[in-house]
Amino acid sequence: MTRPTVIHKEPVRRGLLPNWTDYAQERSRFSWDQARLALQGLPGGGLNMGFEAVDRHAAGVLRYHAALRFVSKDAPAIELTYAELARQTNRFANVLQSLGVGKDDRLFLLAGRIPELYVGLLGALKNGTVVTPLFSAFGPEPIATRIQLGAGLVLLTTDTLYRRKVRQLRDQLPSLRHVLLVAEEGGVTHEPDTLDLATLMAAASDSFTTVETTEDDPALLHFTSGTTGTPKGALHVHGAVVAHEASARYALDLHPQDRYWCTADPGWVTGTSYGIIAPLLQGVTTLVDREEFDAERWYSLLVQEHVSVWYTAPTAIRMLMKAGPELAQRYRFPCLRFIASVGEPLNPEAVWWGQEVLGLPIHDNWWQTETGGIMIANTPAFDIKPGSMGRPLPGIDACIVEHLEAEGELPRVRVIEAPNVEGELALQRGWPSMFRGYLNNEARYAKCFAGELYLSGDLARVDEDGYFWFVGRADDVIKSAGHLIGPFEVESVLMEHPAVAEAGVIGKPDPLLGEVVKAFVSLKSGLEPSDALRLDIMAHARRRLGAAVAPKEIAFLAVLPRTRSGKIMRRLLKARELGLPEGDTSTLEAGA
Template identity: 70%
Template sequence: MIRLPMRPGVIHKSARDLPVPAHLADWAATCASFSWPQVRGELAGTEAGVLNIAQLAVDRHAQGPHAHRTALRFLGAGAAVSDVDFAELKSLTDRFANALAALGVGAGDRVFVLAGRVPALYVAVLGALKHGSVVTPLFSAFGPEPIATRVNIGGARVLVTTEALYRRKIEKMRASMPSLQQVILIGEGDAETRVPGTLDYAKLMREAPAQPPVIRTGPADMALLHFTSGTTGTPKGAIHVHEAVLTHFATGRYALDLHDDDVFWCTADPGWVTGTSYGIVAPLLHGVTSIVDEAEFDAERWYRILQEQRVSVWYTAPTAIRMLMKAGPELARKYSFPQLRFVASVGEPLNPEAVWWGQEVLGRPIHDNWWQTETGGIMIANTPAMDIKPGSMGKPLPGVQALIVRRPEGGGVQVVDTPDTEGELALRVGWPSMFRGYLGQEERYRKCFAGDLYLTGDLAKRDADGYFWFVGRADDVIKSAGHLIGPFEVESALMEHPAVAEAGVIGKPDPVVGEVVKAFVSLKKGFEPNEALNLELLGHARKRLGAAVAPKEIAFLPTLPRTRSGKIMRRLLKARELGLPEGDTSTLEGGA
């Protein structure tokens, strides 16, 4: 077990603390000798110029000694358990790729997947990648309008979903999605006879040829389109290419420390980038068994999974950790998980108390790490052999160069060399999973870079030991339960209500989910603020956006603070809500 810290605030480690030797035992030496071409060489096995995420994640093992090792273990919402080994996963994904080809879906066409954590979702994602389609997994808790917005931005040709989700969220909106040519329904029986204008997943799979498809994708071919919300405007579609697989493999080794015999559980939904990169791709690349729980969060169920499935590496989110903490240590102590050797967290900064809670209750500290949808993979991490400074993001991984910069008023950027000095976190370009554009927003993409630096928009600092510390976001994006929520999207939905004149949305700190969405609304003439209208607006937003995105609180104001150019000052709303200094209000409408 890890010893108590030798000095306050640091969890010190040695080789005795590691049940198995860590891949990243010597951070400095590994970083010095690391190269991305070496990683590419290790994953070699395809013809020259060909690189495909699904082929490397699935076929490479299905044709080797791990063919009959369980790749994915699905835990049903009840007690049902079903295993899919690598050989079967290859067969299923081959069939799905061939089914797409039979439908006339071409390389580069967009395939969107909207479903719970069911086997067909994983088959569809990997099969579409194998076919050369561009894949977007959507979060199933989204409401109809956010789904339609993303489908239209991405130009989705195919949507794979369940009959229930289709009827609730797609059917009435389908006419507003002109690019959508085929909808494939997952379910029992022949869904297409019950739902006009759809195709049945099981029937397509039965009729699809079993032979392996010809794989033609190269490193620079578009593979994944992940949506991330900004502070204004519509969601941004971040483009990732098949070469990203090199980052997924390297970070699975160094940040998650995956070994050949691990049982791995990533709790993230595939509709979130973590659930794709580390819930699907990275563990398959390493040939380990992944646990997939179809049920929603339940503290006792999660502890039972850790125990019964003998999970050794667990990747989860701060929100889930805080909910487990809220359930109390007594519940955790009803279970035993001696195989659990490494716990990691991502999604938002992990507070020090949660790191120590892991040490005291689980027997392992929680290892925080940092990355973004745009980076495609983990960039900065607390790794197993590294001393932990609770509250820190850790250190950059091999192949990643992180810097703190400032943007002077005159333009350009300046690198900050002084330790413990706040600035913007920047990454030197060159890692393979770096996003290659925002779909249809080239100017917005260019603004993310200064020379060879990607400017993350996150504020951070680096201490004298090289550890990075998150300070805050440089924009207004709300991070709630691991989901990034753009205020503009919520405001737009609220303003569709006939009573609403204007709306402003902020993230309000919450001890469980990080932030909850709070909306400030001014009403049109003839409407009066009251509890009935408050509830009506909350219901309206939930219907439009889904529970994950909709505001949890609404406050009525006579007017909202605006700049002279008409932009709502969310920063000022937040400062007033939390009793913080209002800062410079010179641009405020009617201000000095």
């Protein structure tokens, strides 16, 4: 199917004007100092992430507005207004203080999408306590590793998760002084050497004065996995809340009347920054679904919960595509006006699928754990080029650089001025949500910068209109017969084949060409692998990419290995293909 190269912006969607419509004008007049004025600040002049997300609204016109709405299959929905969320987070902050836990101490969260996790995170932030969310599907070793690295003082988890994943390793966690348990079956938990959270909350006061924190005080510690070695702990500060507020307006177009659904688990940075903090800053009602992915359930929730803004991941979109357009067409989405995606680059086919099946394009955006917030996005302020990351948000200056010969330990780069030249994506440092260090690894942090430029490790190019296009991670790029081949481009073309649900591409060593492109694909439901289908997919790729870039080999896999946050793990595909060590697999999705 021949499609236009752009999807034109719509000035009005579902009767609501977007937050901004003039990209150039907004960028020219933007300043981070001015953006900070959208927040209230603490009475003494400080800034606190929890206060801005909750108490600022609880004392105003939104006090009785629903802040969080928890839904599940077999239980009634639970709603917390901003006023009730303020009371509950105050209680939790008082619980921490009663235990001697204060500013700069570290709380780890290990739970599913239950109210206590959200209350715990926000209450701890109000107490000045640094919070680290963990993904509840982690095994015992990844949990212990992160608590050890982060010197966790307190762990909030459920009695079930504690028994299954923590109790046997408790003696390996000397820093862990307190374990707060949520009884999943109700009542009181009696695990030895733990505390029942419900009992402590019932005894705590619901009045609390937010601890004085500055913009540079630590707030969040997010772990991100490398290709080898232990996970890296990226430290973020309370001042990041300025970027969360601005990006929620610019990239997600959130308005206070929105009903918003971010499908990311709070154990990941997206689920924290844009599943909890950013939407609360905008005063919206956030939907929290406690169940796992189910295509029919998700479509039902979009309708029944009147979702207007939906933020999800490419993996989920591909799974919805795999379920077929017929399922989606059984539903109508009169309230839905904006869809965004993050986690890995969104293939053009998926953007068009949204337009053609859901009636809305899907707006891709780019950021990293280290950037702390959305940096580059497709927004309502300009046309979408399907397959592009979009353009830098106001306050963000991005460029493409090439590496020069290093002087000493630190990298040296040169900015590439010409359009459509591939290089490393870099950002001018200074945005508020930029991470402030890797835990206990100053040398690794220093190597992320070349002067005033943060080096992302992602290869990209920028076109004549200022749109950025993802090529691949620097260590994913394939070098074949002198060609530099970005795996994302090949994967996007493979996904255009009607039989392909997902694709992952690696470089396989070749004595003549250096590397050849090998693709791993999973098929859409109801299709079986065959030699004829393999040849057909290869022919499709050759027609679209040419013989030099198209895969030389294609293997079928039932499931591609990916992280629990949805990113296809190309390095794991390559390690398995070549029989190499798999490195850190703590974030690998179960069964992949």
